Amino acid sequence: MKNVPFIIRSMQLSDADAALLLSTTEGWNQTVEDWKFFITQVENICVLAECDNKVIGTTTAISYSNQIAWIGMVLVHRDYRRQGVSKALLETVFQKTQAIKSVKLDATPDGMLVYKNFGFEEEYTITRMVNLSVQNLSSVEVDNLLPQVVQSKHIDKIIAFDENVFGANRAALIQSLIKNYPEKSFLLTNQDHITGFALGRNGHKYHHIGPVMATTVAEAKTLIAHALKLITGKPAVVDVLCDKEELINWLSSIGFTKQRHFIRMYKKENPFAGNAQNQFLICGPEFG
Numbered sequence: 001m002k003n004v005p006f007i008i009r010s011m012q013l014s015d016a017d018a019a020l021l022l023s024t025t026e027g028w029n030q031t032v033e034d035w036k037f038f039i040t041q042v043e044n045i046c047v048l049a050e051c052d053n054k055v056i057g058t059t060t061a062i063s064y065s066n067q068i069a070w071i072g073m074v075l076v077h078r079d080y081r082r083q084g085v086s087k088a089l090l091e092t093v094f095q096k097t098q099a100i101k102s103v104k105l106d107a108t109p110d111g112m113l114v115y116k117n118f119g120f121e122e123e124y125t126i127t128r129m130v131n132l133s134v135q136n137l138s139s140v141e142v143d144n145l146l147p148q149v150v151q152s153k154h155i156d157k158i159i160a161f162d163e164n165v166f167g168a169n170r171a172a173l174i175q176s177l178i179k180n181y182p183e184k185s186f187l188l189t190n191q192d193h194i195t196g197f198a199l200g201r202n203g204h205k206y207h208h209i210g211p212v213m214a215t216t217v218a219e220a221k222t223l224i225a226h227a228l229k230l231i232t233g234k235p236a237v238v239d240v241l242c243d244k245e246e247l248i249n250w251l252s253s254i255g256f257t258k259q260r261h262f263i264r265m266y267k268k269e270n271p272f273a274g275n276a277q278n279q280f281l282i283c284g285p286e287f288g
Contacts, residue, residue, distance in 0.1 A: 072286035106285035167274025210281035
């Protein structure tokens with residue numbers, strides 16, 4: 001296709017279905033609820049490319065308390081690629097996030113080369129693992145720890161725990177996940193102190209488990225096993241930090257296989273690096 005004119009504009013809630021069509025066409029896991037979260041949070045920056053009133057590309061930037069701008073959903077319809085659409089979308093987002101101290105994302109290996117041209121640097125790698133049909137995990141030993149269902153009284157403590165590990169306050173995201181998917185929200189406590197939590201969400205193709213934050217790998221395995229027991233026979237996806245070798249080996253032993261990997265990258269500075277030692281599963285490359 002020859003070069004065609006397009007415009008860049010802010011996304012509106014009415015664009016959610018068109019954006020969803022783009023992501024599902026690419027086989028991505030997002031739902032319309034995910035797109036609505038991107039668009040309706042007033043601090044977020046979501047832009048699209050439009051040609052002849054057709055949405056042909058998107059990019060989102062979640063603002064985590066104006067500390068980190070998290071870039072995601074960089075999509076271009078295959079008929080409009082190599083025409084500068086993604087570059088125009090990214091340049092627009094980068095211009096709109098200049099006041100935010102740190103800009104971060106999870107890139108594919110191909111995308112990493114593009115983002116390096118924009119001044120991004122590598123931080124660490126993440127492996128995506130999938131299980132097309134979760135099996136019964138009743139025989140898995142996880143130190144006899146018993147996860148609790150998250151209640152409203154726990155939310156502030158979970159937000160604080162997540163901020164310490166992730167590096168920035170993600171209150172809106174945490175609240176949204178717990179509100180929309182309470183059946184996927186669990187925590188572990190010790191003398192009324194949270195030592196780990198697991199959240200999750202439904203997806204277009206897979207049940208997504210994450211984020212999972214914990215003080216030990218045993219606690220992380222306990223939380224993940226508990227979440228998996230509730231989706232026996234269904235497909236699941238997790239994004240696990242590559243340095244968590246024990247967890248990766250355990251996931252492999254219960255039927256997960258490695259699908260692809262992402263590279264966490266940052267632009268400008270990285271003042272909100274958090275504590276990756278206690279981060280086991282991320283929320284997904286579109287959320288961090």
